[in-house]
Amino acid sequence: MRIDNTGIEDSIVDVKPLDHLLGKHAFIRGGQWDYERVTYDYRIDSKEKNVTYYIRIQGYAIEGDVDRGNAVIKLATPLLGKHYYPHGVEYGEGENFPKNLVERASKILAGVKEEIEQYKK
Known part of the structure; x- marks a missing residue:
């Protein structure tokens, strides 16, 4: 599910401060990054068996x-996904997300947006 109107989308930030500030908010940069793209995930455990939720922030250089740490990243619209063990994460609009989870994700992203404002180019 796309989380629109967060103020994060289309932000342009250097990768080093971006890594730092997202790390402060418990986002982990995924190992699938390459020379041009980054993905940061925030894990939210669920009481549902074999289900974990993720807030994902993606960007591209x-x-x-x-890899060199000198990238300027443009961020995309954040996503909320549901991981089904062992199949993977689904971000589709057909997924049902509890209202309190969507509110929690929005609050987390609002905190990230405030800090991103300090580093925007």
């Missing part, structure tokens, strides 16, 4: 390389 508009200049520089992620």
Whole structure:
């Protein structure tokens, strides 16, 4: 599920401060990054058996390389996903997310947005 109108989408930030500030908010940069893209995930455990939720923030380099640490990243619209063990994460609009989970995700992203404002280019 896309979490629209967070103020994060289309933000442009250097990768090093982005790594730092998202780390402060418990987002982990995924191992699937490459020279051009980054993915940060925030894990939310669920009481449902074999289900975990994730807030995902993705971005791509508009200049520089992620691997070298000199990339300038443009962020995309954050996503809320549901991980089904062992199949993977689903971000589709057909997924049902509890209202309190969506509110929690929005609150977390609001905190991230405030800090991103300090580093925007």
